[in-house]
Amino acid sequence: MIDSASPEVGLQPFLHTRVICLAAPSFALSATDGQLRGTGVDGFYDQDRRLLHTLRVLVNGQEPEPVDHGQQGPREAVFRAMCRQPGDPTSAPWLLVTRERAVRRPGSGESGDVIRLHNVNSQEARFTLSVVAATDLADVATVKAGAPVDDVGCEQVEGVARGVRWLCPRDKSRVLLRAEALTTSADGRTAPAGGLPKPELLLDREHPGRAEFRWQLCLQPDEEWSVRLLLQGKTTTVAGHPVPPRLGVPWQTPEVTGHERMAALLKRGLADLEALRLAERSSAAGEREDQFVAAGCPWFLGLFGRDSIWAARMMLPLGTDLARGTLWTLARRQGERHDSFTEEAPGRILHELRPAETRHGDGMVLPARYYGSVDATPLFVVLLHEAWKWGLPEKELKLLLPHARAAMKWVEGAMGGDHLIRYGKGRANGLLHQGWKDSPDAVRDAEGRHIEPPIALCEVQGYAYQAAMAYSDILTALGDGGGEAERWQERACRLRAAFHRSFWITEPKGRRYPAIAVDAEGHPVSGLTSNMGHLLNSGILLDDEERRQVAEALVSEELRTPWGIRTRSARLPGFNPFSYHGGSVWAHDSAIAVHGLATAGFAAEAAALIDGMLDAAAHFDHQLPELYAAYPSPRFGRPAPFPPSCRPQAWAAASATLLCSAMLGLEADVPRRRLTVRPIAPSLMGLNSPYSVRGLRLGADTVDVRVDTHGGTEVLGIDGKHWHIAAPAPCTT
Structure with missing residues (x-):
């Protein structure tokens, strides 16, 4: 046996x-x-x-x-x-x-x-x-x-x-x-x-x-x-290593009614996130505790900059305390010097924190504190801005501003003469790729050839653009008088223009889509991948036409499965439904695409993907794993487990909240007292009755949102006298 x-x-x-x-x-x-x-x-x-x-x-x-x-x-x-x-x-x-x-x-x-x-x-x-x-x-x-x-x-x-x-x-x-x-x-x-x-x-x-x-x-x-x-x-651990939390969860628990599968997914996701919580050792009794969520069990049960940031971003509609704890935990470990082994650099945000140096096989050795990530640093600034928009107090914003300034200085230094942000070849026994797709074969062209650094990844340009605009907005709100806000807007415009020049690929039949990356010679890396889904909410796309082209590529037969978005087109050499980044379906990746589609007005496409992801979750006892496999043949009527996948995993569990937010079409701006709600109509999601989400958090206020059978909304907990509540026409197509 x-x-x-x-x-x-x-x-x-x-x-x-x-x-x-x-x-x-x-x-x-x-x-x-x-x-x-x-x-x-x-x-x-x-x-x-x-x-x-x-x-x-x-x-x-x-x-x-x-x-x-x-x-x-x-x-x-x-x-x-x-x-x-x-x-x-x-x-x-x-x-x-x-x-x-x-x-x-x-x-x-x-x-x-x-x-x-x-x-x-x-x-x-x-x-x-x-x-x-x-x-x-x-x-x-x-x-x-x-x-x-x-x-x-x-x-x-x-x-x-x-x-x-x-x-x-x-x-x-x-x-x-x-x-x-x-x-x-x-x-x-x-x-x-x-x-x-x-x-x-x-x-x-x-x-x-x-x-x-x-x-x-x-x-x-x-x-x-x-x-x-x-x-x-x-066991022995490094000094200052995070510890179990002593306080309760740093978020508010909502209630979904009228959509049983969404309610089941959200309940399981929040339970998993509760079990993944860790906290700063320095927290003293009687003080607020800086909590964050570990990336995933069992392989990544610790602080991971990118993963912890994304999970905190997804959870913002339930409160800003998780974001605050994540920001401070990372800020205390922000890079201060240059170190070739840890890849630390001034302003750089940590990639991962382990109790001790680890040897991962194939000769890879990572230090206990490792900075080999190109995206955690701009994402840190994006999280700070979004947390402020959801109600993070201005006092906290000001205290974290020096860390945001240092992070943006690192982003500026990572930009080349073509205004794109890149990563080069690190040390031989470190990570080869430094985006979220960080396996050795993560970046391949349409012929299946491996592309090695230096590389500019498409989603990282979106993060950097979003961070630049966010940082400019923060500086403006805080009364920047030195012109720094305007200078970052100008840098953002140059990056956007460079992205438009360098990343778009036009196929012989006229289809256009953003490349996964630009290589060392400045050539776009061909082949459809899921990375482009991260661009829809970044602001880097120029207009509705570019957003439409990205949306069409995402929901094409090459990338879309009945249960989410493939990481690589099923028609390309090197595709494998059980490849870590070369054909599998990642829960967070698909949820980000769903949220982007809904925000961009592609309600039907977003609703179909939500339905598919909820169906996938039902096959996994309502627990979305880190990633899973979808066979290209229709004979296989269910997603297959990806056997080594973390379970639970932070941004997969937090994807439940992001899907819920996409369903409601939420956009918050607490400092300016604005809330936009543009829900997906129940009919698009196969529902015959109204649905509601009670217990959302908007600054100091608890908010309930009800959606009727036609997609009309009612917001309870805040009023139109003190808030501007925008409810555009519901998404019914």
Whole structure:
């Protein structure tokens, strides 16, 4: 039998069949029976380190037979199994085994499993229960690379509960696993069972580091017995590394009525984002806490500039506190000097923050603090401006202004003589590409040839243009008297003109579309890709005709699938529906395109894509994964999992809020007391009744939006006396 969780050495483990419990920075992954067998990605983790890779439950030396499993929110899972007697003609079980898993954030409880045994036989049952445990204390990057790691030795620990401890000789990281028998009261509550015999603890001499807890049990008919396995880990981290949040979520939870699938997607997305939250270590009791969301579980469970910024942007209709926390967390780590290894530069915004230096396979080595991103820096300024438009106080805006100024200075320095913003070749063992499509084969032309840096990416020009205009708007609002606002408008105009000259491709049959990139010689890189979808809301497109051309390319048969937008045209060499950036469908990428289409007035196209993404989410239990595959053949009637995809992933989870915002056509300007609502009519989305979204956040106000069957709107929570509420004709075509 081949275990899909046990790939060949050197291959990234698959995740699509794993059960994931998450409370960042801690998580656990296992097969659907709950067993951890020391293979693949399975294990309990904290701070990017695997605390346990083996935790097998055995009855009389055999694994119980799995029956089913279920999850109760992001943190908890329940696995049910049974034991049967060989030769029993009824095949009825004599023992029911329930395994309850919970992952807790450090400081809020201990992670682990509770094993519950129930004798359902009519006779007394005598048997041996064993729990086998081991670990390698591997870092997540090593696990992702499929690289083998030796197990860590262990020792017995005596105390209130018997336990075993593993200690890593490399960095003194350590893990403690304790076993605690439980009693169940009449009301169903469990408590430690004082006075009961401790388990026998066996250390395997043939396999140093492997430990076994063993109980000799005797259960009377209908009797139950339980034991709790408690896990504690202490790993080494860099100074100032983020910690679990101590406060509640930094957003308001809305309610969607009249659109059940959107409501289900939003509920699941917000639950996943809650589990992905982290916070700054420097936050003191009684002060506001700077929270952000980690990029994704398990591979990117930390601060990632681009990902965390995009997630915060998408969440702005629910409040600005997540944006504020994300901005300050990144601002404190903004580049101050030039460093060739970390690729730090003055003003540059961080790409990723890890607890320690990581080795990712294929020779790639990334430092704990890495700046190799071309888009996080302009996106930082875009987020600051949009957060201000949604109600971030002017006081915060002024405090963050020096960081925005430094970021724009970096953007200016990244612009070449042709006024385009580029990235060049970094160090040999760093990232080759520095946009959101950062895999080695992410940028290819229509012939399938790999294009290497220096490169100017199309969406990055849009971000830079938007950042320049946003920065100019901020300076103007704050009373800039030095002409800096006007100078940035001029730079934005030059960038826009350069984009118009350099990026547009005209095919022989007359179709025009923006290239994914401009190469080192200034030539546009041919071939339809999804990157152009990011341009629709950036302002860099010149007119309605260019927006129409982008919209038509996005919804063409080459890019559009029934469940979202492909990253690369299905008609091009190199297309692969299971390629990370060469044909797969990314949830955030498609949601950005949807929002851009809706804003640009392409309501029918946006509505069809919303419907498709909601259909995709239904196939994944209403949880949009990081990315998924759509076969080009219509014979496959559902999206396929992308096996190594993060689940949950921040901007995929936050895409639910962006889709909701696109559905309502929201555009806010709190400083000028303006709100625009241009919803998509229910009929375009296959609805026969009104829908509403209650609990949106507009500065200090809570706002409800109701949309009738014809697309007409009613806004509650603010009034026309103090606000200018614009409700253009509804989007019905």
